[in-house]
Amino acid sequence: LRSHVRPCTLMPQAPLWPIGSPHTLSFLAAVLLLAWAGLRLWLAARHIRHVQAHRHRVPEHFSAVITPDAHQRAADYTLSKTRLSQTEALADTALIALLTLAGGLHILDIFWAQLLGNRGTAHGMALFASVGLISLIAGLPFDLYRTFVLEEKFHFNRSTPAQFVRDLFKQILLSLLIGAPLLWLALLWIDALGDAWWLGIWLFWLAVNLLMALLYPAFIAPLFNRFVPLNDPLLRTRIESLLARCQFSAAGLLVMDGSRRSSHANAYFTGFGRFRRIVFFDTLLDKLDPDEIEAVLAHELGHYKRHHLWKTLGLLCVLSLVFCLALGTLLNSPLFYHALGVSTPSKAMGLILFALWLPVVLLPLRPVFSALSRRHEYEADAYACANAPHRALERALLKLYRDNAATLTPDPLYSLFYDAHPPAALRLARLP
Ligand SMILES: [Zn+2]
Numbered sequence: 001l002r003s004h005v006r007p008c009t010l011m012p013q014a015p016l017w018p019i020g021s022p023h024t025l026s027f028l029a030a031v032l033l034l035a036w037a038g039l040r041l042w043l044a045a046r047h048i049r050h051v052q053a054h055r056h057r058v059p060e061h062f063s064a065v066i067t068p069d070a071h072q073r074a075a076d077y078t079l080s081k082t083r084l085s086q087t088e089a090l091a092d093t094a095l096i097a098l099l100t101l102a103g104g105l106h107i108l109d110i111f112w113a114q115l116l117g118n119r120g121t122a123h124g125m126a127l128f129a130s131v132g133l134i135s136l137i138a139g140l141p142f143d144l145y146r147t148f149v150l151e152e153k154f155h156f157n158r159s160t161p162a163q164f165v166r167d168l169f170k171q172i173l174l175s176l177l178i179g180a181p182l183l184w185l186a187l188l189w190i191d192a193l194g195d196a197w198w199l200g201i202w203l204f205w206l207a208v209n210l211l212m213a214l215l216y217p218a219f220i221a222p223l224f225n226r227f228v229p230l231n232d233p234l235l236r237t238r239i240e241s242l243l244a245r246c247q248f249s250a251a252g253l254l255v256m257d258g259s260r261r262s263s264h265a266n267a268y269f270t271g272f273g274r275f276r277r278i279v280f281f282d283t284l285l286d287k288l289d290p291d292e293i294e295a296v297l298a299h300e301l302g303h304y305k306r307h308h309l310w311k312t313l314g315l316l317c318v319l320s321l322v323f324c325l326a327l328g329t330l331l332n333s334p335l336f337y338h339a340l341g342v343s344t345p346s347k348a349m350g351l352i353l354f355a356l357w358l359p360v361v362l363l364p365l366r367p368v369f370s371a372l373s374r375r376h377e378y379e380a381d382a383y384a385c386a387n388a389p390h391r392a393l394e395r396a397l398l399k400l401y402r403d404n405a406a407t408l409t410p411d412p413l414y415s416l417f418y419d420a421h422p423p424a425a426l427r428l429a430r431l432p
Contacts, residue, residue: 025339029357030101033093036360040089043414044082050411051078059408059425065398071408077154078407084150088142095138096356099131100340109342109349124187124348125180131352132175151262154405159261170223182208190347197347198328202321217270217277227254230280235290242294246301246387252277259283264404269300287403292396295388302383308376315372327354366417373420378430385432394431397424 055075058066066074098104105127112126113119147164151157159167186204193200212220221227230236230253239253258266258281265284271277278297285293303309330336331350337343340353384393401408401424408424415423422430 022335022338025335026101026341029339030097033096033101033360036363037089037093039363041086043411043417044086044089047082047411047414048079050414051075051082051407051409054409061425061428062398062401062408066402066408070402070405073154074401074405074407075409077405078410080150080153084142084146091138091142092359095135096360099134100342100353100356103341105131105340105349105352106342109344109346113344119344119346119348121184121187121191121348124346125184127348127352128183129180131356136172156263156405157261158259158263163261167224174220174223187348198324198331201327202324205320205324206317213272214275218275221256221270225260226257227279229253230255232285235285235293238290238294239297242298242301242387246298246305248301248304250276250278254279255282255285256280257282259286265400267296267300269304287399288396291389291392292399295384295392295396298384298388299380299393301387302380303376305383306376306379308380311376312372323358327351330354363417370417370419374422377421377427381427381431394428397428 052075055072056068058068058071062071108127108130109119112123112130116123116126144164147157147159148161186201189200189204190197230239236253243250254277256279258264263283265281265287267278267280267284269276269278278300280293284296288296327350331345331347331354334345337345337349337353340357342349342353381393400406406424410419410423412423421427
C-alpha cells in the first residue's frame with residue numbers, strides 16, 4: 001500500500017505513521033483496546049476497594065434482616081467475582097490482540113484459503129468455526145473456575161462435572177444444528193444482495209432474534225431444564241387472582257428446576273402472545289412465602305404492563321441498524337482489515353473482526369443501557385407495590401439479596417456502568 005522506497009527530496013518527510021495508513025490505524029486500535037482493558041480493570045478495582053471498605057458494617061436499612069455474617073459473605077462473594085472479572089478482562093484483551101493486531105486471523109485466513117482454494121462461503125464458515133472454537137477454549141477455564149471453585153466455595157454450585165460436560169456438548173450441538181445453517185444462509189445472502197447487504201443483514205438479524213424468542217422457550221430451554229406446571233393449589237389460586245386483577249393472561253405457570261445447577265433464585269417471563277409463560281425457579285419458591293412470590297410476579301407483570309420489552313427491543317432495533325450501517329461502510333474499506341491485521345478482505349472476515357471489536361466500542365455506551373434498565377426496574381417495583389400485598393416486595397428483595405449474597409454496597413461508578421438493577425439501598429428507598 002505504501003511505497004517502501006522514500007524519494008530523496010528537499011520537502012519535509014512524511015510522518016512515520018501518516019493518518020489513514022494501516023499502521024496509524026493499527027496503533028489507534030491498540031490504544032483503544034488498552035483503554036478498554038484499562039477502564040474495565042479500573043472500574044473493577046474501584047468496586048473491590050468500595051466493597052472492602054464497607055465489609056464490616058451492615059448498612060442501616062438492612063440490619064434487621066441481614067446479619068453481619070451474611071453481609072461479609074456477600075462482600076467476599078462479590079470480591080471473588082470481581083477479581084475473576086479482572087482476569088477475564090486481561091484474557092479478553094489478549095485474545096482480541098492475538099487474533100487481530102498480532103495476525104492470528106491473518107494466519108487462519110491464509111490457511112483456509114489455501115486448503116479450500118478460494119475465499120467463498122466454505123472459507124467463511126471455516127473461519128467462523130475456527131474463531132468459535134478458539135473463543136470456546138479460551139472461555140472454558142473461566143467457566144470451570146466460576147462453577148467449580150467460586151460458586152462451589154460459596155455453596156451456590158449444584159452442578160456436577162458430568163452435568164457441565166453434558167451442557168457443553170448440548171451447546172456445541174445447538175451451534176452446529178441451528179447456528180451453522182443460519183450463518184451459511186447469512187453469508188449466501190450477503191453475496192446475493194450486492195451493495196445493500198448491510199440492510200439485509202440487519203433484517204436477517206431481526207428475523208433470527210424474533211425466531212429465537214419464539215423457539216427458545218418451547219424447544220431449547222427444555223433441553224437444559226425441566227419445566228413442570230406449578231401445582232401448589234393455594235399458590236396457584238393466589239397467582240391466578242393476581243393475573244386477573246392485572247388483566248394478564250399467560251399460557252402457563254411453570255416451575256423450572258434451577259436447583260439442578262445452582263441455588264441462586266429467580267423468576268422470569270418468556271415468549272410472545274399466546275406462547276407467553278411465567279417461569280419460577282424452584283429455588284425461589286423454596287425461599288419466599290406466598291405474599292413474596294406474588295410480589296415478585298407482580299414486579300414481572302409490571303415490566304410487561306409498562307411495555308419494557310418492546311421499548312428495549314425498539315432501542316436494540318435502532319442501535320443494531322446504526323451498527324449494520326457502520327458494518328456496511330467498514331467492510332468495504334481495505335484499511336479496516338489492514339488496521340486489524342488482515343491483508344485480504346472478505347465479508348466473513350469483516351464480520352468476525354467487527355464482532356470481536358464490538359464489545360470494545362460498546363463499553364462506553366453501557367451506562368446508557370444500564371440506566372434505562374434501572375429505570376424500568378423502578379417502574380416495575382412501583383407496579384408491584386401497587387398490586388401485591390403491602391411491603392411484600394421489600395421482604396422478598398431483602399431475602400433475595402441475602403440468599404443470593406448480592407452486595408449491598410457497590411461502587412457507585414461501577415454500578416453506573418454494569419448494574420441492570422438499581423443498587424439495593426436506592427431500590428428499597430424508592431419503594432412506596
Ligand atoms: Zn425486573
